[in-house]
Amino acid sequence: DTAVSQTPKYLVTQMGNDKSIKCEQNLGHDTMYWYKQDSKKFLKIMFSYNNKELIINETVPNRFSPKSPDKAHLNLHINSLELGDSAVYFCASSQVSGPYEQYFGPGTRLTVT
């Protein structure tokens, strides 16, 4: 019974393609996030959703769009993929009440060729 799951675990695609990464959490959390981790392990928050509303939208290209069909899911769509999009993408979730620790999925390694 995985708490936060992501699919696929690996994604290899060519430049210009459109792809999606799915995320689901079964923790009953109110907020979900997407992070990008670069090759130096630096984590950058991309989006967060609280009760299906976008509450953080960092300065990421508009080729990236989060979509939340319900509170348990937050998918990441990426259009016109570029080489620089290659990274590991993590989904996470947290409860709206404190102390707000986040629970992470296993990650999706995206490679754009």
Add this chain to the structure above:
Amino acid sequence: GDSVTQMEGPVTLSEEAFLTINCTYTATGYPSLFWYVQYPGEGLQLLLKATKADDKGSNKGFEATYRKETTSFHLEKGSVQVSDSAVYFCALSDRNGNQFYFGTGTSLTVIP
């Protein structure tokens, strides 16, 4: 704004050595503080947390104490094992949970 600064790595230790990874923070109000661990090829896992001054978080032999006077949350372990090799992240959440900040991560390698 709020931020977290942790010591740069990589850190290499021999098995059974003492570990300290420094973390300091800048925040308004009273944040919650966390340490996460990322094993190779995996996602981040919550290692320990502290929610108020002088709290000590502990787990798997790791400890960290929330020091408001020095704005620090240093991670320590008395005797590291090869299996502790991972990247460790210090993190902060503001009191309202509206913002969450990660440090840059510190890579630890423990050699037999």
